[in-house]
Amino acid sequence: MNAPVTNAPAKPFDRPGHVGQPLSRPNAKRLLAGRGRYVTDITLPRMLHAVFVRSPYAHARIADVDIAAAQAMPGVRLVATGADLARLCTPWVGTLDHFKGMKSPPQLPLPLERAVWAGQAVVAVVADTRALAEDAAEMVAISFEELPPVTDLDMAQAEGAPRVSPELADNMCFRAGLDTGGVDDIFANAAHVVEGEFHFGRHTGVTLEPRAIIADYDPSEERLTVHHATQTPYQFQDLYARHYGIAESRVRVIAPDVGGSFGVKLHVYHEDMAVVGLSMMLGRPVKFVADRTEAFVSDIHARDHRVKARAAVAADGTILAMDVEDETAVGAFSTYPRTSAVEGNQVIRLIGAPYTLAGYRADLKVLFQNKVQTSQYRAVGHPIACAVTERLVDLAGQKAGLDPFAVRAKNMIADDAYPCASATGYKFEALSHQACLAKLHTLMDYDRLRSEQAEARARGIHRGIGIAAFVEITNPSPAFYGIGGARISAQDGAIIKITPSGEVRCLISVTEQGQGTETIMGQIVADYLGVSRDIVDRTSGGAQAQGQRARRRRGHPPGPARRAGSRERRNRRARHRAGAHQPFGGGAHRLFPLRYAARRHQCPALGGASLRTAGLSLRLHQRHSRLPCGGGCRDRAGEDPQAFRGGGLRPHHQSAAGGRTGARRRGAGARRGFLRRVPL
Amino acid sequence: MKARAFSYVRSETLADAYAAFAQAGDASYISGGQSLVPALALRLQAPELLVDLGAVAEMHGVTLDGDMLRIGGLTRHAQMLTEPLIARHAPLLAQAAPHVAHPAIRNRGTLGGSVALADPASEFPAMMLAMDARMEIFGAAGTRLVPADAYFQDLYQTALEPGEILVALHVPSVGPRHRWAFDELTRRRGDYAMVGAGLQGLFEEDGRIEHIRIAFFSVAATPVRVKSVEAALAGRKIDAALIAHVQGLIDAELDPAEDEHLPPAMRLHLARVLLGRLLQTVSSPT
Numbered sequence: 001m002n003a004p005v006t007n008a009p010a011k012p013f014d015r016p017g018h019v020g021q022p023l024s025r026p027n028a029k030r031l032l033a034g035r036g037r038y039v040t041d042i043t044l045p046r047m048l049h050a051v052f053v054r055s056p057y058a059h060a061r062i063a064d065v066d067i068a069a070a071q072a073m074p075g076v077r078l079v080a081t082g083a084d085l086a087r088l089c090t091p092w093v094g095t096l097d098h099f100k101g102m103k104s105p106p107q108l109p110l111p112l113e114r115a116v117w118a119g120q121a122v123v124a125v126v127a128d129t130r131a132l133a134e135d136a137a138e139m140v141a142i143s144f145e146e147l148p149p150v151t152d153l154d155m156a157q158a159e160g161a162p163r164v165s166p167e168l169a170d171n172m173c174f175r176a177g178l179d180t181g182g183v184d185d186i187f188a189n190a191a192h193v194v195e196g197e198f199h200f201g202r203h204t205g206v207t208l209e210p211r212a213i214i215a216d217y218d219p220s221e222e223r224l225t226v227h228h229a230t231q232t233p234y235q236f237q238d239l240y241a242r243h244y245g246i247a248e249s250r251v252r253v254i255a256p257d258v259g260g261s262f263g264v265k266l267h268v269y270h271e272d273m274a275v276v277g278l279s280m281m282l283g284r285p286v287k288f289v290a291d292r293t294e295a296f297v298s299d300i301h302a303r304d305h306r307v308k309a310r311a312a313v314a315a316d317g318t319i320l321a322m323d324v325e326d327e328t329a330v331g332a333f334s335t336y337p338r339t340s341a342v343e344g345n346q347v348i349r350l351i352g353a354p355y356t357l358a359g360y361r362a363d364l365k366v367l368f369q370n371k372v373q374t375s376q377y378r379a380v381g382h383p384i385a386c387a388v389t390e391r392l393v394d395l396a397g398q399k400a401g402l403d404p405f406a407v408r409a410k411n412m413i414a415d416d417a418y419p420c421a422s423a424t425g426y427k428f429e430a431l432s433h434q435a436c437l438a439k440l441h442t443l444m445d446y447d448r449l450r451s452e453q454a455e456a457r458a459r460g461i462h463r464g465i466g467i468a469a470f471v472e473i474t475n476p477s478p479a480f481y482g483i484g485g486a487r488i489s490a491q492d493g494a495i496i497k498i499t500p501s502g503e504v505r506c507l508i509s510v511t512e513q514g515q516g517t518e519t520i521m522g523q524i525v526a527d528y529l530g531v532s533r534d535i536v537d538r539t540s541g542g543a544q545a546q547g548q549r550a551r552r553r554r555g556h557p558p559g560p561a562r563r564a565g566s567r568e569r570r571n572r573r574a575r576h577r578a579g580a581h582q583p584f585g586g587g588a589h590r591l592f593p594l595r596y597a598a599r600r601h602q603c604p605a606l607g608g609a610s611l612r613t614a615g616l617s618l619r620l621h622q623r624h625s626r627l628p629c630g631g632g633c634r635d636r637a638g639e640d641p642q643a644f645r646g647g648g649l650r651p652h653h654q655s656a657a658g659g660r661t662g663a664r665r666r667g668a669g670a671r672r673g674f675l676r677r678v679p680l
Numbered sequence: 681m682k683a684r685a686f687s688y689v690r691s692e693t694l695a696d697a698y699a700a701f702a703q704a705g706d707a708s709y710i711s712g713g714q715s716l717v718p719a720l721a722l723r724l725q726a727p728e729l730l731v732d733l734g735a736v737a738e739m740h741g742v743t744l745d746g747d748m749l750r751i752g753g754l755t756r757h758a759q760m761l762t763e764p765l766i767a768r769h770a771p772l773l774a775q776a777a778p779h780v781a782h783p784a785i786r787n788r789g790t791l792g793g794s795v796a797l798a799d800p801a802s803e804f805p806a807m808m809l810a811m812d813a814r815m816e817i818f819g820a821a822g823t824r825l826v827p828a829d830a831y832f833q834d835l836y837q838t839a840l841e842p843g844e845i846l847v848a849l850h851v852p853s854v855g856p857r858h859r860w861a862f863d864e865l866t867r868r869r870g871d872y873a874m875v876g877a878g879l880q881g882l883f884e885e886d887g888r889i890e891h892i893r894i895a896f897f898s899v900a901a902t903p904v905r906v907k908s909v910e911a912a913l914a915g916r917k918i919d920a921a922l923i924a925h926v927q928g929l930i931d932a933e934l935d936p937a938e939d940e941h942l943p944p945a946m947r948l949h950l951a952r953v954l955l956g957r958l959l960q961t962v963s964s965p966t
């Protein structure tokens with residue numbers, strides 16, 4: 001699994017020191033000591049607070065909005081409606097070009113005519129304090145005329161159903177299919193057919209820190225600074241610039257400490273877009289922090305699916321084919337810019353992924369309804385695909401009289417079959433389902449558990465044992481969305497500077513929201529340069545924020561690792577003396593030889609980006625890292641569970657991050673996509 | 681989530697508090713604030729005046745007077761777990777307390793506040809029924825005692841008239857022949873129960889039940905006793921057949937409403953399970 005892919009150096013990381021070590025997080029102490037700085041902690045001079053009056057109806061015409069009484073309330077600076085913001089902000093449409101036939105109505109920060117879900121922000125009130133703004137919000141009088149809402153999958157597809165968007169022909173947002181061919185024949189001739197219908201209730205990510213934003217527009221320079229609890233500052237720099245017509249170079253998005261994201265904090269939210277416009281209208285910083293009740297009705301939801309699936313099974317338990325219908329009900333429009341269709345798309349592509357299938361067919365329907373918008377949330381589509389697949393596999397085992405382990409062992413892709421592709425088209429580089437299943441069998445002491453289970457059953461206690469295999473998509477690169485026209489991580493990268501005093505400053509675009517990004521980057525950079533991570537200072541999370549937040553974070557590796565480290569350094573020095581290629585060889589705390597930093601280097605390996613030295617700073621900035629989609633796929637169940645604690649980088653942090661779990665894999669990811677070893 | 685602006689007064693006597701409340705017209709008492717403050721923050725309530733009862737002397741302290749334990753209304757939930765007099769004389773409260781919310785809330789929330797609010801899913805109000813407690817209420821005509829059976833009237837409605845103060849709870853002390861048990865079913869510890877119940881009974885030396893009071897919560901608009909079950913148990917010794925018999929009476933006794941959490945049939949099922957467990961517990965001496 002860790003075998004290098006194309007054009008990786010022959011012997012990467014020949015000086016391991018940090019990668020692979022269970023190191024403490026350099027930022028953990030700061031956060032534990034309460035010295036985190038979240039958007040909520042930021043108070044800017046002349047800052048105002050926004051609150052939103054929300055629709056109590058799932059679907060209603062906004063007949064009249066009376067803001068006069070609210071405007072007259074103490075401390076109120078602005079009451080804005082959809083029309084006010086529409087004058088500043090261009091609409092957005094949540095479709096991706098490569099999803100053929102996908103449709104979604106244009107969206108604005110606040111609606112003009114209709115509210116389309118219960119909880120949608122309709123009017124914004126800006127006042128000196130949040131409390132005053134809430135007082136005034138109570139005085140906003142909106143006359144709603146209720147319209148028939150669409151509230152489930154069947155309603156959305158019914159003949160003559162109300163339409164969520166009158167401008168669209170029906171409630172179908174996107175439809176897609178997959179077909180290897182021959183599926184009907186396989187089913188017709190199979191010894192057994194097993195099937196099930198699966199309903200998944202809506203989920204949402206509940207972060208400790210809610211969504212939070214301060215937009216600070218300075219009309220004198222036409223400059224917008226946004227302090228944003230987000231996973232994707234570069235994406236928002238692009239979006240705010242484009243939709244508000246500000247030059248990109250004058251938009252700065254800073255993601256300070258972020259208290260959890262889980263995919264919730266990378267979508268365009270109407271309130272967030274509105275806050276930018278409110279700041280422009282007022283020429284003052286405007287803050288909005290969603291409280292928990294608002295989060296429930298405005299943070300993206302996910303996983304509202306109904307899946308009908310069946311599998312054709314041979315008499316000996318071989319699973320021959322799967323046939324799947326996934327219907328998913330999203331919000332009243334598709335979320336921008338990642339859309340609300342990726343989840344369903346991944347469901348139909350990930351079903352059956354760990355298994356060898358001769359045939360596969362899937363039909364996906366993504367339907368609009370009058371509910372909170374949906375989009376990417378943790379492990380997009382994976383849990384649904386896994387639940388459906390594994391249930392079918394269990395049923396197949398039951399039909400064929402095979403134990404759950406046996407039916408899986410029989411059908412899994414063989415460990416020597418790689419590279420190969422799934423029936424749905426995902427390319428796999430090197431997975432190890434069989435080895436992993438065997439290891440699981442031993443680790444859980446399956447036979448003992450089974451006998452305990454039987455013994456408990458005799459006492460009336462029903463205890464279940466569940467086994468699941470899955471393949472997780474990781475590291476799909478900026479092309480994942482880029483191909484559809486969404487500029488999501490096109491600008492991700494890292495800048496490494498070496499200071500005159502011999503310290504390393506690493507500025508990374510990907511953000512840290514609790515999953516250890518900064519630790520990982522520190523490990524990679526320290527090992528790559530052959531220095532102690534104590535002298536690597538990492539700064540994350542800001543489009544154009546580099547250099548602004550440079551903070552000293554001295555994390556010390558635990559004692560034994562330190563000692564091992566110094567032994568390693570001695571070896572390294574020995575190798576260096578022996579002439580091994582080591583651009584920045586030398587002791588951890590030694591100054592960098594100036595001669596390296598004074599040269600200028602072209603670096604074709606970085607896709608044409610130049611590796612140049614500006615004064616004493618060395619810049620490694622890769623703009624586009626493209627990875628084969630399958631390259632990062634792996635079998636999660638096959639890894640040490642320890643590795644998953646604390647999570648890793650999600651697929652959304654594609655480019656700079658590399659793989660997302662154990663440090664070893666991080667290193668592998670780095671080899672492929674991020675810091676290539678560059679001959680200096 | 682910010683409360684609307686309000687005025688605040690901390691009274692030192694019941695009379696002062698009562699007068700301040702009456703004068704304001706739109707006032708709320710505040711004890712531990714664990715139910716009131718969230719309601720203010722959500723703007724579900726927006727009184728002009730908060731009358732803080734925290735400094736009223738008569739509402740503090742736990743004392744034993746003959747066979748009656750008097751628990752001041754301001755006694756915190758956490759004290760149910762630490763107060764020796766409660767452990768000795770009103771052990772059902774001590775048994776219920778760990779199931780009420782979480783430590784931080786138990787440190788502030790008060791018994792008086794809980795019983796005054798009378799949330800139908802709350803533990804302590806139901807225990808008042810099971811223990812046959814009396815509520816000491818201060819009102820225009822001075823102080824009166826109301827038995828638990830007459831106190832809980834409808835959803836969040838009690839014998840408290842507007843402006844009246846729940847001063848203390850009077851609980852008959854348990855003796856050597858009493859047995860009691862408490863249990864509830866929750867999805868997560870600290871949540872309000874899907875179904876909960878407590879019982880307390882006087883048992884004969886030979887194990888027969890002389891009389892017993894069984895109170896359920898989270899099954900109706902108020903905490904409720906299951907009187908047909910109590911009657912069927914009187915004079916009997918608990919065994920499997922008796923348990924099965926009285927479990928069968930639950931359906932006729934309780935009529936839970938449909939809500940977004942549980943269908944009525946499931947609540948009834950859980951109530952039967954719980955009743956069986958509690959009776960099993962007290963089938964041998966506590």
Ligand SMILES: Cc1cc2nc3c(=O)[nH]c(=O)nc-3n(C[C@H](O)[C@H](O)[C@H](O)COP(=O)(O)OP(=O)(O)OC[C@H]3O[C@@H](n4cnc5c(N)ncnc54)[C@H](O)[C@@H]3O)c2cc1C
Pocket residue numbers: 708709710711712713714715716717718733753779780781782785788789790791792793794796797799801802803804840844845846847870871872873
């Ligand atoms: C997260 C959370 C979980 C919780 N879980 C549970 C649980 O599992 N079980 C449970 O039972 N409770 C639970 N509670 C509620 C908690 O127990 C409250 O403390 C209790 O219901 C009210 O007591 P209080 O002293 O805080 O009253 P307050 O909040 O101060 O007042 C509650 C109401 O009673 C009135 N009031 C207060 N004292 C008096 C008085 N002496 N006389 C007349 N009126 C009065 C107030 O005006 C107000 O209307 C929970 C609360 C929270 C925040």
